[in-house]
Amino acid sequence: MSSTITEGARPDDARRHNRGAVLRRLHLDGPCTRAVLATELGLNRSTIKAVVDGLADSGLVSERLPSRRSGAGRPSLLVVPSPQAALVLAVDIRVDRVAMALFGLGGEILGRLSWRLRPGAAVPRDVITGVLESAVVLASELSLPVVAAGVSVPGVVRHSDGLVRDAPHLGWVDVPLGEQLTAGLRMPVTVANDAELGALAEQTRGVARGVADMMFVAGDVGVGGGVILGGRAIRGASGYLGELGHMVVRPDGRECHCGCRGCWETEVGANALCRALNLPLNIGRGELYAELRELGADPANALDRLADYTSWLGLGLVNVVNLLAPRLVVLGDLFAALPEPVLEVVGTRVRERSIVSRAVEYTEVARSTLSRDAHLVGAAEAAFSPILEAAVS
Known part of the structure; x- marks a missing residue:
């Protein structure tokens, strides 16, 4: 008969782990009390005290009273990450x-x-x-x-x-x-x-916070995608995954700079959007965004003028959802600036036409909340x- 001995974590390892968990929590989610840290991280109060005191001694955090107070008595101090640390x-x-x-x-x-x-x-x-x-x-x-x-x-x-x-x-x-x-x-x-x-930004500080399986799909001059599955970035060989814009969707379509014809970005990139709106291909980004904002004020006109563009955008997203099975697709750059009725149609098509979307109880399509800072x-x-x-x- 054999037995397996499971060794507990060494004290130094446990301290490093707890210190890292507290610092990352404060970095990503902002100030909170020691009590909240203990509850969220499953640590006892004496451990939290030791960790916070150590981080404060290192200059990484400080403690202060909250700017807003409610109720009687002295409020609990907030543990605050030190930006200049x-x-x-x-x-x-x-x-x-x-x-x-x-x-x-x-x-x-x-x-x-x-x-x-x-x-x-x-x-x-x-x-x-x-x-x-x-x-x-x-x-x-x-x-x-x-x-x-x-x-x-x-x-x-x-x-x-x-x-x-x-x-x-x-x-x-x-x-x-x-x-x-x-x-x-x-x-x-x-x-x-x-x-x-962009995917990392949305998962840590954007609309995809807390979503373990998500994609960021951005359209500008070209089209690219970032993938996070199981909470981890998926990069492929040497980190080269994500060239979604060069997925061929229309073999008899326009020639792409990559050497293929009918790549997805030839149908939904910036030039394709300009063609759909009868705008010059060399229009400035500010003017293009302004045109999209103006178009958003007239939903029927937006759907009519961008009907073909919307179809190609939806087709490509159905393909990538079927392939990678995210629960959330976040659209960035020009895609995030598209009028709301267009995004509603695209989201509906993904839900209805993707077998994987239906299987995971529907993949949501959302616009980035980080704008051009993603x-x-x-x-x-x-x-x-x-x-x-x-x-x-």
Whole structure:
């Protein structure tokens, strides 16, 4: 007869785990009392006291009275993450602009700037130089050290080292972005596909909070998707999963820059949307968003003018839902700006035409709540991840 001995966690391991759980809870969900921490994390009050005191001694959290009080007696102190205890730089590189922001612990944006890119002028060297110079400007405004960076890129990115294998709308091929920014910024840099970071942002701070199986599908010049299943990001070989825009939906359709015909992004990307609305293909993003807002005021007209576009959008989403079985699909960028009647039709088609959607008691389709900051927020959270792990050691 044999027996199995299960060893308990060592005290140091337990302390690190508890410290990490408390810090992550405060970083993602904001201030709360010690009592709430104990209830949510299933820890006793003496353990919470030891953890909070340790984090406070490290300068990672502080305690203060709530700004609003109710009832008699002294209110319980709130445990608050200290934003300036750890700053990260988030960078969102797009076809037409670069946006940057400094995020403090807890997710607060402490500074931001952006600049436009001329069409066809996104030369890697110039973009990298701009990022390095702008990082100095942002950091100097706060006079605080930045400890890590996250970068969003609209292309195929190798997860291990941030090599941009192919970003066709930028004209980039085999750009060692992670290596060059790590050297230039002198800090750890995480580079990832923009849609993957959009999914991370929505699951941590957006409409998909608490949803373990979700997708972020974003439409801009191109179309991409980020996938989180079972609470974990799904990346595929080398991190290249997510090029949903190059799923062929119309074999006799328009030629795509990838070499195929009838890719999904040729039917639902920015150019396709401009064609549907009889707008110039080179229209500025601000003007296109304004056109969509105006169209939203006339539901019948919106459904009529975007009838074919809506059909292709729904078709592609049915395919990806059947393949990946998310409970929630979050639409970002231009998709999130589509008029509400269009999104209602798309959601209905996914529920009715996807066998997987019906099997999981219907997949919900929702618009992003983070607007155009989704990629920045995701980049920041990617940068924070190793910091939160290091902070518990």
